[in-house]
Amino acid sequence: MSLEDVQSVVLVGVGGQGILLASEVLAQAAVLSGHRVKTNEVHGMAQRGGSVVAQIRWGQKVYSPLVASGTARVLGSLEQIEALRYAHYLAPNGLAVVSAQAIMPMTVSTGEAIYPKDVPGLLKRSFSRLIYLDAAQAALDLGEIRAANMVVLGAVSTGLDIAIEDWRDAIVASVKERFVEINLRAFEAGRSFS
Amino acid sequence: MAAAASLAKARSIVTMKHVGLNVAADPLMTLSYLGVEGGLVACVADDPGMHSSQNEQDTRHYARLAKVPLFEPSDSQEARDLMLLAMEISEEYRTPAILRSTTRVSHSRSLVDLGERKPAGRRIGFVKNPPRYVPIPVWGRVMRRDVEERMGRLVRAAEASSANWMEWRDRSLGIVTSSIAYQYVREVWPDASVLKLGFSYPFPDSLFLEFASQVDSVLVVEELDPILEEHVRSLGIACRGGDVVPKVGELSPDQLLLARMRMEGRKPAMDAGQMALPPRPAVLCPGCPHRGIFYVLGQLDVVVTGDIGCYSLGAFKPLDRMDTILCMGAGISMAQGLEKAGDPRKVVGIVGDSTFFHSGITGLLDIAYNRGGSTILVLDNRTTAMTGHQENPGTGRTLMGDVSVPISIEAIGSACGIERVRTVDPYDLEAVSVAVREEVEAFAPSLIVARAPCPLKERRRLGAVRVVDEDACKGCRICIRLACPAIEWLGETARINPLLCMGCGLCQGICPAGAIAPQEVDS
Ligand SMILES: Cc1ncc(C[n+]2csc(CCOP(=O)(O)OP(=O)(O)O)c2C)c(N)n1
Ligand code: SF4
Numbered sequence: 178m179s180l181e182d183v184q185s186v187v188l189v190g191v192g193g194q195g196i197l198l199a200s201e202v203l204a205q206a207a208v209l210s211g212h213r214v215k216t217n218e219v220h221g222m223a224q225r226g227g228s229v230v231a232q233i234r235w236g237q238k239v240y241s242p243l244v245a246s247g248t249a250r251v252l253g254s255l256e257q258i259e260a261l262r263y264a265h266y267l268a269p270n271g272l273a274v275v276s277a278q279a280i281m282p283m284t285v286s287t288g289e290a291i292y293p294k295d296v297p298g299l300l301k302r303s304f305s306r307l308i309y310l311d312a313a314q315a316a317l318d319l320g321e322i323r324a325a326n327m328v329v330l331g332a333v334s335t336g337l338d339i340a341i342e343d344w345r346d347a348i349v350a351s352v353k354e355r356f357v358e359i360n361l362r363a364f365e366a367g368r369s370f371s
Numbered sequence: 372m373a374a375a376a377s378l379a380k381a382r383s384i385v386t387m388k389h390v391g392l393n394v395a396a397d398p399l400m401t402l403s404y405l406g407v408e409g410g411l412v413a414c415v416a417d418d419p420g421m422h423s424s425q426n427e428q429d430t431r432h433y434a435r436l437a438k439v440p441l442f443e444p445s446d447s448q449e450a451r452d453l454m455l456l457a458m459e460i461s462e463e464y465r466t467p468a469i470l471r472s473t474t475r476v477s478h479s480r481s482l483v484d485l486g487e488r489k490p491a492g493r494r495i496g497f498v499k500n501p502p503r504y505v506p507i508p509v510w511g512r513v514m515r516r517d518v519e520e521r522m523g524r525l526v527r528a529a530e531a532s533s534a535n536w537m538e539w540r541d542r543s544l545g546i547v548t549s550s551i552a553y554q555y556v557r558e559v560w561p562d563a564s565v566l567k568l569g570f571s572y573p574f575p576d577s578l579f580l581e582f583a584s585q586v587d588s589v590l591v592v593e594e595l596d597p598i599l600e601e602h603v604r605s606l607g608i609a610c611r612g613g614d615v616v617p618k619v620g621e622l623s624p625d626q627l628l629l630a631r632m633r634m635e636g637r638k639p640a641m642d643a644g645q646m647a648l649p650p651r652p653a654v655l656c657p658g659c660p661h662r663g664i665f666y667v668l669g670q671l672d673v674v675v676t677g678d679i680g681c682y683s684l685g686a687f688k689p690l691d692r693m694d695t696i697l698c699m700g701a702g703i704s705m706a707q708g709l710e711k712a713g714d715p716r717k718v719v720g721i722v723g724d725s726t727f728f729h730s731g732i733t734g735l736l737d738i739a740y741n742r743g744g745s746t747i748l749v750l751d752n753r754t755t756a757m758t759g760h761q762e763n764p765g766t767g768r769t770l771m772g773d774v775s776v777p778i779s780i781e782a783i784g785s786a787c788g789i790e791r792v793r794t795v796d797p798y799d800l801e802a803v804s805v806a807v808r809e810e811v812e813a814f815a816p817s818l819i820v821a822r823a824p825c826p827l828k829e830r831r832r833l834g835a836v837r838v839v840d841e842d843a844c845k846g847c848r849i850c851i852r853l854a855c856p857a858i859e860w861l862g863e864t865a866r867i868n869p870l871l872c873m874g875c876g877l878c879q880g881i882c883p884a885g886a887i888a889p890q891e892v893d894s
Contacts, residue, residue, distance in 0.1 A: 227653035242479035245624035290649035
């Protein structure tokens with residue numbers, strides 16, 4: 178019952194990017210791989226274009242659904258500065274998967290705040306293990322921009338020991354039938370970014 | 372409704388958030404006297420940290436106030452188990468019960484082992500019994516005494532309940548806790564002994580005393596108000612609690628790690644300090660029909676009393692056009708209050724369709740009957756958007772999805788005695804502007820219904836994606852005032868993110884340079 182056995186992943190992005198579906202697939206995959214799982218995500222206000230964070234934890238026995246700072250094995254981000262916002266969750270040797278998408282917060286467009294310059298540089302300095310990929314472009318190349326979340330999840334999966342069959346089954350179980358194919362392809366595309 | 376169903380012997384669960392219980396508090400207080408026949412559980416979720424609420428009230432106070440039993444699950448499995456227990460206790464003791472969740476309990480998911488479904492197998496029917504169901508003083512006083520007697524029996528039930536347990540580990544520290552805090556405690560103090568409360572009110576006094584007698588020191592870890600802590604102290608037990616654990620906001624493993632350090636006199640390692648990042652508050656979706664209303668109101672010198680739906684986002688910059696939010700329905704009643712107080716400006720009140728039906732009508736009646744003069748705008752997006760697109764009486768479907776009679780907001784307005792009632796298309800800014808200006812000027816109360824379905828619910832574009840001709844853009848930033856997340860400002864000119872644009876065309880209409888046009892579709 179050692180707590181060290183518990184694995185944590187934090188998925189972040191902007192409301193509407195499909196974080197919740199990605200979280201659902203990851204949770205399913207962890208269940209299929211034989212673990213007890215807890216997930217947490219806050220809906221409501223945040224989903225209207227706000228900053229969204231989902232947390233997934235699994236192991237033999239999981240207590241808190243929330244991840245403690247410095248303990249997440251992987252941080253997956255669908256937007257680049259959101260990765261910086263939640264960087265503190267990542268364990269020192271953890272893997273960050275960051276999509277190059279930049280979605281301007283309203284505070285930037287109104288001039289109240291500035292979007293950081295040289296985000297790739299900031300990311301490199303913040304994360305020792307970084308996969309920086311353009312998930313939106315990869316998804317567009319496959320013909321479905323909304324599958325960007327699965328591209329990121331595919332890259333996230335390379336930092337976790339969950340068998341590929343469990344990932345596939347989880348996608349099949351969580352996604353509407355007519356989108357299964359495209360989501361599987363997006364997930365595969367993500368895996369090639371390691 | 373649940374109360375009456377319960378008197379007819381049906382079991383009922385009624386769900387709401389903490390502020391919902393304020394609305395339901397009146398019936399709850401007296402239902403506690405009447406008692407129940409079929410079990411009745413109010414499942415109420417608090418929002419520590421105010422993720423999507425206007426306050427952080429602690430529902431546990433209501434259990435005390437109403438003198439009813441309280442159950443506090445700490446995860447999904449317990450949510451199921453304690454719901455069953457609450458239902459049983461409710462029936463056995465003939466009392467309504469409260470199952471209190473929190474945002475983190477409700478928005479967490481974990482595997483749940485299901486049990487067998489056991490039908491109650493009873494005949495539904497109300498049996499007349501005035502001394503039990505009519506709390507006029509002669510009978511009410513008897514009920515009042517019965518409530519106290521019931522509380523005594525419930526204390527013993529809580530003391531004996533398997534939902535309350537002690538975990539013995541190192542006895543130098545014993546932690547009393549409930550709800551989600553239990554889960555954090557187990558990770559932050561894995562070696563401490565724990566008294567975990569699932570059936571937490573009425574207080575199981577003997578458990579506190581027994582637990583405290585077997586540990587060297589006691590710490591109470593609870594989210595929000597120090598309810599357990601104060602009670603534990605009142606039993607003569609020395610304990611720590613609010614001096615190290617925050618009483619405001621949400622707990623988390625991180626918060627409790629800090630609390631533990633404080634308690635042990637350790638200094639937290641200096642945080643490297645977070646990089647300054649632009650905040651990302653929630654915004655109205657691209658294509659939202661509420662947006663244009665706020666844009667128009669931005670040009671008028673009026674006070675805007677607002678309400679709690681998606682349109683509450685109109686309070687943020689750059690729209691910045693909602694001046695107050697208090698509670699559900701206050702968009703209408705506060706308009707009347709401001710006006711009656713004699714504010715020199717005209718007042719515009721805003722509510723959504725769902726809120727109008729839920730708690731706006733009484734306020735509107737007040738405005739009409741007591742000769743108010745404010746202008747009430749109902750933003751009718753044909754759904755209850757903020758909470759996840761539920762049906763409401765205007766949509767013509769029940770929550771179960773069955774077809775029903777769609778109720779007309781305009782007809783209700785007229786029936787309330789409002790003579791100036793009109794309907795506008797919220798995407799037609801010119802029409803909105805004319806309507807609002809005329810009604811604000813009028814010396815009579817008026818009701819404007821701005822009707823267009825929520826595009827997030829409909830899941831389709833309203834028109835062609837718009838693009839900015841960067842050479843034509845003069846850099847005036849007028850389009851930014853719409854607070855559309857699809858419009859980004861890149862130094863000198865605007866840009867429209869084609870992945871986000873819903874094609875509502877508002878920006879095209881207001882751009883003075885004519886720099887915005889529908890994207891030409893090739894092929
Ligand atoms: C008393 C009370 N009950 C419930 C809520 C939760 N709540 C927040 S927004 C909302 C619905 C808003 O729907 P509507 O007015 O139609 O606006 P929309 O979000 O569709 O724009 C509800 C019920 C609340 N704030 N207060
Ligand atoms: S969900 Fe609908 S009503 Fe709410 S902000 Fe989005 S478009 Fe507007």
